[in-house]
Amino acid sequence: MTDATHNSDSEYAIAMRGVTKIFGERPHAALALLHAGHAKAEVQAQTGNVVGLDDVSLDIARGQIFVVMGLSGSGKSTLIRHVNRLIEPTSGEIVVNGTDVLKMSRDELRRFRRTQVTMVFQKFGLLPHRSVLDNVAYGLEVRGLGRRQRLDGAAKWIETVGLAGYENSRPRQLSGGQQQRVGLARALAMDTDIILMDEAFSALDPLIRSGMQEQLIQLQQELNKTILFITHDFDEALKIGDRIAVLKDGAVQQVGRPEEIVLKPANDHVEEFVRDVNKARAIKVRSIMERGAGEGCAVAVPMEARCEDVLPLFAEHQWVGVADASGQQVGRITAKQVIRALARHTPGSVALPEAPPREPERAQERPIRSPAESGSITAEAG
């Protein structure tokens, strides 16, 4: 890595470069095989070692919700544990807030975990013998804060997540959703810039999950943290992610904004996820509209509108305008364009002509298999 790349790394909250993790007895032999170009199955057959992460490079800009999506066994939980070094990589580089995590001593690592990153877990990881209040204050206690100070801090966050009145309950007395709110409050109480969320909502009922997602989005608007969110649920990724990385067998398949992934899946694996997704909800009209002021339209929708928002309008109107924040029309859209966008990746569809011209850099897909390429990926926080 050159110095220039190092400098640019500090713009990102989290930068991972060629991170590879091999589980097993002789990781370095397996790593050599992997570098020599052998497939993962081959490496496993030859050495008995399992490839957890395969040359993962990601750049996560500040203030983003960055979602890593993958099926179970894709290595996503392994990936998130590399950021705070709960798992040591076999090779690669991990830079968080401009500091190389892998070069930290034990003490530095503890200080780093106490002050810079915090984590929410799928299985909550609450201390069953402590009250909700003491659980939320746990991180502050580890940090060495006095009792009064940490309980004050904890009480505030308990209220924020909507658990006021439960301060003295034990975790087991709460429902799953409430327990995860405790987990979230515990992480927020640390007031770190970076929050790692490992399938934080996966253990919850669908309705509760949806409520938690909305709460997270809302909190994020106020707090503007960098959130690395792991999920196996593509809908969840689309709903909360500013950017999404799709992971399979420990390798990144595609990184991009939700619409990029829906509109231009990089390969069959990504396409499989996209197939089942409600595209009308995932695609924003501005990414498929005809740009330019053009003729004025009778009705207009904001830039952030999704396809499902404009569909009813086509019952009455040929064209629907798209307006920016000031109400100025910046583009327009017809039912045809919407249908084309929605139909493109629907199974059984016949070959279609290219979509209408879009803003070129948005349309570009970003497969980032090679580290060289990944260095050029920039963040586009919404």
Place this chain on the structure above:
Amino acid sequence: MFPEFIDTRPLRRAVDEGLNWVVRNWSDELEAAASPLLVLLKAIENLLVAMPWWLIIAILVGIAWLATRRWQLPVVVLASLLFLGVMDLWTDAMTTMALMIAATLTAIVVSIPVGVWMSRSLRVRQLVTPVLDLMQTLPSFVYLIPTVMIFGPGKIPALIATIVYAAPPLVRLSDLGLRTVDPSVMEASRAFGSDPTQRLFGVQIPLALPTILAGINQTTMMALAMVVIASMIGAGGLGYQVLQGIGRLEVSRGLFAGLGIVVLAIVFDRITQSFGKQLQARIGLAEGR
């Protein structure tokens, strides 16, 4: 006949002479080293004997109530202790109780750190486990006799033999409890930057406490199981009454003293178990499953 490959007689002689040498040259030092145990035992025994009977009953009934918050166990404890008093076994029971408490306290002080150490290192566990097996399966007379040779008959060898026999379950259960703490809680604690000491005292020990308490329960029971053997070398107490009963063919004496041991076992077993259950409920391991 199994063929004789080597002559083992020199080995046997070496062991016997080695022990004799230790007895001749080191028995004073060893006795001095073991004297804190004797001080502890004497202090507990003197306290128990000096306390009026009703106070001891009140304390134990009170503990039983604290452990369960119901009336059943306190009644059982009250009846058990009254039985000891009525059958004229009170002083002997106090002597036996003192031995049991002293052995258990010593076992706690020694076993829990060993259990912590075992839980952290596979190597240590591999080394300590066979030693524990040996302590539990070696017939107690085998180590009782050398101990008596070193310390002379009396309370010290009795206490040491009781500790040797009673400590292993506590070591094992401490190790088990610490190792089986929910890994997701441990991971969360690590993710928040806790150091090993914070994890041990803030997470591991509190969550392992029900298992450790089960170990203490086992230790008290094993200690009571040793009282008859211990009384052979001068521990006195209920075990001595049993021995005398057997020796004089006085079945009643042996029977009632034996029942006295049972009664003590029931009292301490139920009390420690109830505390364990209460603790589990508080931690949230038992309820809702």
